[in-house]
Structures are given as structure tokens and as C-alpha cells.
Amino acid sequence: MERGMTVIFSWFLLFTFIVPGCHASLDGRGSLLESFKERLELLEKSLQMRSTHAHVETLEKKLELYIMKNDRLLQENQALKQRVETLEEQLTSKVEILTTDVSDMQKKIDNCQSEVYKLYKQNFTDFVSYENLFNTNPSEDQKAAISNQGVHTSIQKRIVPPTSEPRDQVAFYAYMSTNEPANLPRHHTLIFDTVKTNMGLGYHKGDGIFIVPTAGLYVFSWTVTVEINGWASVEIVVNAEVQGAAFAEDFNNWDSGTGMIVVNVDAGDHVFLRMQENGRAVIHSNVRGRTSFSGWKLQ
Structure with missing residues (x-):
């Protein structure tokens, strides 16, 4: 490109100064000069356009590469999303199977x-x-x-063969190992997780329910303890029927309330304790005083 410009400029000097006799007047020489200027401008524009075109082509190639990379990343992201969803479904299924197995x-x-x-x-x-x-x-x-x-x-x-059948003994005693949370709602089932006696295996500490092993006449007793400014009313339920209630309330000190019932029940009946209404403060249970549930078969 530079070489072409040099040749053009040389011809320009030749026709302008060295061969002045080839032109009849200054006007002719001026016209030639204008012609050379126009050609030079055209050449410059042509060079600029070529340079711009090359730059645009380079940018277009880079843009195509970026688009290809973006498409590939989108595909990979979609594949990972599908894989995560598949793993979640498999994990959920396995958890359900394990839960069923544990229950069985x-x-x-x-x-x-x-x-x-x-x-x-x-x-x-x-x-x-x-x-x-x-x-x-x-x-x-x-x-x-x-x-x-x-x-x-x-x-x-x-x-000596035995003269009588084995004794049909049923009795249980359990208490809360720690305090219950404050302000328990109405019909909240109380759970006594520390079992000291469970003859007949009727009491279940997982849910606080005593399932009657054999029919007969039973005695059930419970004690509820509250701290200062506490209130708790607890009722005993046999299946869906309330059989009794007891409450404890105190504004200046701790207080306890005890209830007891004697009731005929059938094998398989469910006996449990629950909040008779919304409580206030915590239900207390520690070495100083236990909230407890007990029962035994009379006959």
C-alpha cells in the first residue's frame, strides 16, 4: 500500500514540476492536481473500508464462538438439572421405602x-x-x-402341675423426663417418655398412649405440675370419650394437680392424657416434682 502511494506521488511531482511544458496553462495544472487529490481520497476511503470490513469479520467470528459456548453451557445446565431431578426422585423413593421398612x-x-x-x-x-x-x-x-x-x-x-393360671398382672408408671414447652395448645397429647414400670406392655412411650392388654376394671392416675404463673388443665381420654380432668394453677409459687378415675375398659382401648384447653407457661417435670401418668388393673 505504501509503495503504491509513493508511485502515485512520484507521478504527481513529474507531471506537476518536471514536465510543465506538457500543459498549456496553470489552469490545466490545477485540474490535474485536483484529479490526483480525488484519487488519493478514493484510495484512502477504500483502505479504510477494507480495514473496517476486516475488523467486522473478526468481531463476527468472536460472536459466533461466544454463541456456540453459550449454547453448550445451556445444554450442560439442562442436563445437570435433569440429573438433579432424577436423583431427587430416586432419593425420595428410597426414603419412602426405608420409612416403610422401619415401620414394618x-x-x-x-x-x-x-x-x-x-x-x-x-x-x-x-x-x-x-x-x-x-x-x-x-x-x-x-x-x-x-x-x-x-x-x-x-x-x-x-x-407338681400348677394349680392355677399365671397371674394376669397389668400396671404401668411413667413420667416426663423434662419440662414441656410453654403454652401448649388445646388437645395436645402429653407424652411421658421415662417408663419405670410397664407390666403387660400396655404403655407406649413413643406416643404416650396406653393400649389395654386385657379387659377389666382399671385405675388411672395422673399428676401435672406447673411453675410460677402457670396454668394447665389435663383431661384423660378413653378412645374418644373424656373420662375426667384435673388442673394446676399458681401465681406466686409452683403447684400440682392430681386426677384419678376407675373405669371398665376393653382390650385394645386407647387411654391417654391431653390438654383440656390452652395452657400458660410450662408444664414442669424434674427431680423436685414430676408430671406423671400411671395405671393398674384391679380385676
């Missing part, structure tokens, strides 16, 4: 314990706490008592 396993464990309890009652006349059978670290005295009892009963059955 718990039912089998409950049935197994019930069967063990029945066998235990059939083979032992002197009743030792059933919970000792499932104690992973029994004391030496417990081991000896159960072992000796088994031998003694086995010998008795072979020599």
Missing part, C-alpha cells in the same frame, strides 16, 4: 416382644420384671434370679 420392622419387633412375653408368662409362675429380658447389661443378681427361676419352674412343672 417396628411392628415385627412389637409382635415378637408380645410373643416373648406370652411365652414368659406361660413358663414362669414367679413373675420377674419383663424388662429384664431386654436389659443388655443385667446385674449378676438379675441373671441368677432368672436362671434359678427357670430351673425351679421347670422342675415344678414336671413334679
